[in-house]
Amino acid sequence: DARVTQTPRHKVTEMGQEVTMRCQPILGHNTVFWYRQTMMQGLELLAYFRNRAPLDDSGMPKDRFSAEMPDATLATLKIQPSEPRDSAVYFCASGSPDRIYNEQFFGPGTRLTVL
């Protein structure tokens, strides 16, 4: 049963602390997307990678957020230092978009609370 996995599922931290979220895409998928979901903003695309290379991270606050794919089975999203306004659910999604098919499959999310 191929699924996107994310860890941790929940994270509570204090302002100023570093937060690292991890994602394992579905085996064989070459594109990984990071989203943030809040009640006010809905689903926002933060960054995405194809074949481990960053394609677009314009949705991400660059001063405190960073995203990497150290290998094909792991994507990370890091916030340093974290702030209360970063509290949200962060989703990872993976897919293998081509000229025709563009389906993305989402993980269960990491619910982040910054106090």
Next chain:
Amino acid sequence: GQQLNQSPQSMFIQEGEDVSMNCTSSSIFNTWLWYKQDPGEGPVLLIALYKAGELTSNGRLTAQFGITRKDSFLNISASIPSDVGIYFCAGQLISSNTGKLIFGQGTTLQVKP
């Protein structure tokens, strides 16, 4: 930036009723996807549409890719309590080939038994 207008924002219906929701844009899309999100979970893909005019069903769900390529709708027939959740439309602009999707703001569905 590009936007999808999804409506209605929320619906409260009686079990057994049919449901209809839609997404519209001023831009042209080559892909429309419909997702459902349960509380505490990630969005789950329900239906994918890739051709203008395409009509696709998945059980009690039916979705269509608008002929103008600027809209899509999702219908749920004979709703049941487990249909409760947030439904999102998502599309890829015809000018894009990166797999990047634009999401609607979601339709929250509540079903009264």
